[in-house]
Amino acid sequence: MTAVDVVLPCLDEAEALPWVLSRMPDGYRPLVIDNGSADGSAGIAREHGALVVAEPRRGFGAACHTGLMTAETEIVCFMDADASLDPRELPRLVEIVEAGGGLVLGRRRPTARGAWPPHARLGNAVLARSLNRRAGTALRDLGPMRAARRDDLVALDIADRRFGYPLEMVMRAARSGLPVAEIEVGYRPRVGRSKVTGTARGTLRAVRDMRRVLAEVTP
Template identity: 30%
Template sequence: MSEAIEPSGVEPTIESSESDTDGNEEYGFGDLSVVMGTYNEEAAIGTVLADIERITDGKAEVVCVDGSSDRTPEIAREHGARVIEQEPQGYGVAVREAILAPDRPIVVTTDCDDTYPMEQLPKFLEAINAGYDVVSGDRLYHGAETMPGFNRLGNRLFALGASVLMGERVHDTTTGMRAYRREVVESIEWTENTGLSAELLIRPLMRGYDVREHPIDYAERLGETKLDPIEGGAAIAKSIVKVCLEERFR
C-alpha cells in the first residue's frame, strides 16, 4: 500500500545495522548506497556528492553509472564515488545498472543535478527502519515551484493516470529520489528506460510492497536538462500504461 508521511523530528542511527530491543534490524548510513546515473553534470555533481558525504558523515557508499564526455566522472572519483562507465543508452539503462551494482541492504536513487535534498536521507532511512519497503520522495507535495510549469502539469497527470490504472492514489510517480530495501530491487525485472522512474514505484506498489510517499522540496537544477519534455513525456506515459497493465494481468 502507499501512504503519505509528514516529516518527523526523529533522526535514525548513522552507524551500521544492529537489532533494536524488539529484535528488528535497524539500518544506518553504513548500510546505505546512494546511486545515480550521470551524464555531463560537471556543474552539479560535486555539490551533490559533498552533500551526501556531509549528511551521512562519509558512511554512505556512492555509485555513479556514467556516460559523460565532460569532467563528471573525474569529479565523482575525487569525491570517493564508485564510477561505472557505460556508453550513453538512456536514463533507465544507467539507473537500472546503478541500483543493482551495490550490495548494501538499502539503496537510494537520486539525480546528479542538485534538485533533490540530500538532507532528507535521514528521514528516508527512518521510514525504512519503521518497516517500509520503498520510500518515495513526493516533489509535488510542497508545490515544486522551481519545476517548469509544463513539467509540473505533466507530472501531476502522470500520477493521476497511474492512480486510475492501479486503483490506488499516488502523488508523484516520476520522482528520482527513492529508498528501497535491496530485496525489492533484486526481486523485480526492470524493463523501462525513460519511464523507469515510474516503473520503480508502480511495480513494487502493485506487488504488495509497503510504499510510503515522503514530501520533499525540489530545487532548480544546475546545468542543462537532457530530457525533451514532449518526447520524454510521451515515453513516460506509455511506460505507465504498459507497466500498470502488465502488473494488473501478471
C-alpha cells in the same frame, strides 16, 4: 550507523556533482552511474569520492538498474545527480524503510521559481493519477528520490531501461504487495541543462515511455 548506497544516474552533470557529492550524509556511499557523459563527469565524481560505474547502454532505466545491481547495502537510495534534490534529505526516507516501510518516495516541493516547469509538473500529475488508478496507490508525485531494501527491488524484476523505469518500479511494488509511501522533500532548480523535464520535448518523451509501461504492467 546504517550504511546506504545511493544510486546517481549521470549524463553530463559535471557542474552539479560537486555540490551533490559534498552533501552526501555520513555512511551514504554515492554510486555515480555514468551513462555516456562527455563533460568529465566521471572524473569529477571520482575526485569527490564516488564510486563510478560506466553504463554504455543509453537510458535512464539502464543507469538506474546498473546502480541497483552494483549496490551492496541492505537499503538502497536513488536520486537525480543534477542538484535538484538535497542528499541530506535521504536519511528521512531511510528511517521509514527501516521502520518497516517498503518503497518510499520523496514528493517534490519546489523551493524556488523555475524549479519545476509547468509542463513537467502537468505531465507528472497526469501520470500519477493514471498510476494511482491502476496500482491502488495514493501518490501525488513520481518522486525521483527513493529508498527501499535492495532485495525487494531486485525481486521486482524491472524490465524498462528508459524513462519508464521509475514508474515500473512503483507498479511492480504495488502488485507485489510492497507498501508504497511518500514524504515531502525540497526541490531546487537544477544545475546545468536539463535533458528531460527542462524541455517540453523531453517531458513528452518521458511521458511516452511511462505510458507504455502503464499499458504493459498491470497490477
